[in-house]
Amino acid sequence: MNEHDVLHHIASNLSERNSSAALSNYEVLSNNIKYVNELLKFAIHSIGGIHGAVTHAMDDPSNLNNDFKNAGPLAPFPRIVPRVIANGLVILEKFAQQTEPDERSGVTIDNVSRLQKGFMDYSSLVTTTRQVVDSLTSDSYQLVLLDPRSFNYHVLVSLNSFDKYVTPSIRQALFNKDISEALAEFRRIPFNKWANSSVTQCSHSSFADKVDFLFSRLNPPPELGFADQLKDLFKFSSEFTHIGYVSTFFSSSPGTEVVFGDDIGPYLPSTENFSELKYQLLQTITRFIARVYAPCISHAIQTMMPQASAKGFSDSLASLTNDIEARLKTRNNQYYFFIKKGLIGTDANIELPCMCGATKKWTVPQDKGDLFCRNCGSHLNLLEVEGDGGYIITSGGPVKIIGSVVRRNLTNNER
Numbered sequence: 001m002n003e004h005d006v007l008h009h010i011a012s013n014l015s016e017r018n019s020s021a022a023l024s025n026y027e028v029l030s031n032n033i034k035y036v037n038e039l040l041k042f043a044i045h046s047i048g049g050i051h052g053a054v055t056h057a058m059d060d061p062s063n064l065n066n067d068f069k070n071a072g073p074l075a076p077f078p079r080i081v082p083r084v085i086a087n088g089l090v091i092l093e094k095f096a097q098q099t100e101p102d103e104r105s106g107v108t109i110d111n112v113s114r115l116q117k118g119f120m121d122y123s124s125l126v127t128t129t130r131q132v133v134d135s136l137t138s139d140s141y142q143l144v145l146l147d148p149r150s151f152n153y154h155v156l157v158s159l160n161s162f163d164k165y166v167t168p169s170i171r172q173a174l175f176n177k178d179i180s181e182a183l184a185e186f187r188r189i190p191f192n193k194w195a196n197s198s199v200t201q202c203s204h205s206s207f208a209d210k211v212d213f214l215f216s217r218l219n220p221p222p223e224l225g226f227a228d229q230l231k232d233l234f235k236f237s238s239e240f241t242h243i244g245y246v247s248t249f250f251s252s253s254p255g256t257e258v259v260f261g262d263d264i265g266p267y268l269p270s271t272e273n274f275s276e277l278k279y280q281l282l283q284t285i286t287r288f289i290a291r292v293y294a295p296c297i298s299h300a301i302q303t304m305m306p307q308a309s310a311k312g313f314s315d316s317l318a319s320l321t322n323d324i325e326a327r328l329k330t331r332n333n334q335y336y337f338f339i340k341k342g343l344i345g346t347d348a349n350i351e352l353p354c355m356c357g358a359t360k361k362w363t364v365p366q367d368k369g370d371l372f373c374r375n376c377g378s379h380l381n382l383l384e385v386e387g388d389g390g391y392i393i394t395s396g397g398p399v400k401i402i403g404s405v406v407r408r409n410l411t412n413n414e415r
Helices: 003-013 026-058 077-098 119-145 148-163 168-174 177-187 207-217 224-241 245-252 269-304 307-328
Strands: 334-340 350-353 359-362 379-385 391-394 397-400
Touching (some): 026 269, 119 224, 119 269, 148 177, 207 224, 207 269, 269 307
């Protein structure tokens, strides 16, 4: 292909959009979105509680290491770190509001168009995601470094840009004498020296560099594949944030939409498409909190405070990260059930208790394509067992064979 061939292909793609298609189960997506959104809000609430307790503890100099006490070279950080964490919580709260499940009550064939998703919806959701992953990665980076020159650069570059267009009343409210003097000092530095001056430093300027640095410092480091996932998310969200051709064309060009339906009511393919993306973003950001953000907060606390003072906070953050990871694992799994041979194909309604707490009622006619949990999306696999046994002994203990007749439950001694 030459440049003209490529241009023709691009023109074709940017002018002819395919009809929308729904490739996932919307009911399952909605349930999973609700579950992970509530988990995210739980994480925000938990970190908020830890933030309040840490802020109070740092008011007492006896809870600080010498470098961070009033006479120490890093004394400003006990005031800065709580502000950095508060900043992250505000951004996360915005993201939590943007990622709530769709409200489907009262939706009918006549008003199903209110569930349609377009440019404004995608732009708002993905731009907020970009703000979260970018800002919290920068905050995590600063929490790990706790370096004066690096933090000076981070704030002064932001303030310098903010000041270029801010209104006089906002400037009056925000810029006190001290920060004005610091900004004046920064502006005396030549632009090409901003990243390495006597008062500022930026050793890792790009998002990818910060991610790689954080993964090299966290112990244990998150899986490498997650670093790539964060970088891919940053690039993807940048396409929407910068109003790229592809993202704008996809989200603003009306495609042909048929009306789908489930047990709850009607919906549109664009509704399902948007929810599928929302769920993927929710999972990634919630994992980011567990694998990067919370550990970086813990790292800062353990750096600034003596071990005895920091332990309770670091233990709480470790417990939170373990809880998040464990609860995320309950979504979209593969579960196996032992079932008596010959039961499938009869007129029996088979109950399959999923690990998420819901029970799948596999009713007649038994459709193997329906063997999944509508609450969490997990696939339910059936293993037929011949004979008249009541239990299968596994590494996790005895498991009852569905459809078998047993006189009583096993006692602890029999297990």
